[in-house]
Amino acid sequence: MLTIEQIEELAQPSSSRIILLVIDGLGGLPRPETGKTELETARTPNLDLLAKEGICGLIDPVSTGVTPGSGPGHLALFGYDPLRFTIGRGILEALGVDFPLHDGDVAARGNFCTIDESGIVTDRRAGRISTEKCAELCQRMVGIKIKGAEILVSPVKEHRCVVVFRRENLCPALSDSDPQKIGLAPRSVEALSPEAEETAQLANEFLSEAGNILKSEHPANMVLLRGFSQHPHLPPMSEIYKLNPAAIATYPMYRGLARLAGMEILESGPSLSDELDTLSLHYHGTVPYDFFFIHVKATDSAGEDGDFNRKVSVIEEVDSHIPRLMELSPDVVMVTGDHSTPAMLKAHSWHPVPFLLRSQWCRPDSVTDFSESSCARGSMGRFPGVDIMPLAMANALKLSKFGA
């Protein structure tokens, strides 16, 4: 596996264009009644044609047996080894609400929770308060300033929020205040390195202040913090691959991940049809983008809801848009997911994810349809997710020879 530094030495700019279509949570598990997964159940004549004309395989976004979060899953697809480049929970949460992070901000994921009179956590999610209530509670913390630091609290969904500490010289090497189970008191935030001492004090004073503000609330009378982190500063794809990359994604978190990789975010309506309109508009537009990441969220949501049939429908809807995508005659098309989300498990899973790549130069294998079981027999075999970018670059004739 090449490092991004090694790829950077081989990458050459050219006019060829690459499209990466990510069907979030694509991989599934068979329904016992039929023995077929969501993808195998869906009628997908257009994806099948791509599989027939292209090469297939199964990717492990992180490593064998490892269930990827959305962050690591996408980093891998963009070519960043997720075991080397990590995104803290706080930063990921901030990306998820399009929070305008400044350089040096320390972000933490917050949970509104319930504590009893003795300060013991009795519900880590405060009965999953409504998102409106969460927004109201966040609003009450506006304007908190401690030791010259600005503290910003932004609602996410239900009991979840983001807390951002803004001042010079902050350090995110901090332990969580969230005890991770009920029956314990919130922990005080500890500095995990000497440079984080002041940031730890800041976090603890904020938590004490938040406790005062929330004390008459019920059930959300406290907030727990975890995953203190700063922006990871990835080398941009323009440097590594000499690409001019753009992203089309309707959910903030995926736009945020694309932005971390240095992609330009293209404005798009919410439907898949809107996303393809955006693609068509920019594919031959004035800015010469040569890499397009398109994100489809609804497959993952259906999987998380355990709704096998809805996931099948979404896959069929994606399939119906493939002809529009292929009308653009992209030099390289890849279709895959950032992880599996089997409806049978109602959650992300470790199962390797179907992958296809089609280009003029791919040397097609014998696979004639796009499914987990067919991809397992593809010529790419089972391989690391981070390898899809070098493979795409090669097929776009954008990688020079290694050594003489």
Place this chain on the structure above:
Amino acid sequence: MLTIEQIEELAQPSSSRIILLVIDGLGGLPRPETGKTELETARTPNLDLLAKEGICGLIDPVSTGVTPGSGPGHLALFGYDPLRFTIGRGILEALGVDFPLHDGDVAARGNFCTIDESGIVTDRRAGRISTEKCAELCQRMVGIKIKGAEILVSPVKEHRCVVVFRRENLCPALSDSDPQKIGLAPRSVEALSPEAEETAQLANEFLSEAGNILKSEHPANMVLLRGFSQHPHLPPMSEIYKLNPAAIATYPMYRGLARLAGMEILESGPSLSDELDTLSLHYHGTVPYDFFFIHVKATDSAGEDGDFNRKVSVIEEVDSHIPRLMELSPDVVMVTGDHSTPAMLKAHSWHPVPFLLRSQWCRPDSVTDFSESSCARGSMGRFPGVDIMPLAMANALKLSKFGA
């Protein structure tokens, strides 16, 4: 993947013998008219039989998507991780002309070029002067001595030459003088580490002297240097594998690569038939060689020329010699390439390379013919090129158990 240090701990000498047949640039791409690659088009009953009796797979000599040069491709086949052991351009060029390198020599690849009156490079290849002209120009530099260093200039082909600096305490950490594009002046050679300061001065003085010698020539009135490097000193195969290895190769570069790996070079006539005569002579000869590397160049040349049919013919010719090879009853036979060279691309490519291994102990898979598409379904799957040596050693019963 085991390191060579780990393999060395397991390797045991024995009387069994291994043959590695490298068909240079073996992998190809399908011709659109037939959907078949060069190897799939060729009639190869003997290779097919080996595939049937053996195990098959596809190897990536360097890494997914990476197009290997001949150096890294062969190092991988000999078991040296090409990302760990690199061969500088200068050294590879010297190997290519059988240049007798001494320990400590610094070699650079030279290009005769054309510069205009203001010193700007107008042609990096001096109109591809003839090899004879190149030899004549190199001859004019014989005897240059600078700061006690001997400087040797040897012709390669057309505008290409090798420049070797010979003196104690030279250091190859130098930038190129070749600006890599026209419209720029040659760069002065810079030391990339403090120990290289004197070598940089030496290189610059040589370049100035060469400019004086060439100034009345046209079009080759200057020389550009790149890829300053020293002998990489690989641990020899005799140490790593406890093998007594020999090489049969008609092109100097491949003999040079084999010599880097510590192989004995066997004298051979130029044809494939000559190579097999050499093999037969030494297989039961007085020196107990137990590893034979045989190199076939003509497949790669046909691929580079874009001559699909000629590549097919060469593969068929190789196939016709397989019975002679098998008459020797080698314990382990491997057939593969150092990279793909599809006639469709007229160049080396990143496509994984067909691989077969036959031995008494290989546990045959279901593959019954030798081709890219069949190998994709082989029991070895797609795997790193460096793994073929441990696999061969195992099949030769020359690797002891790892751990208890």
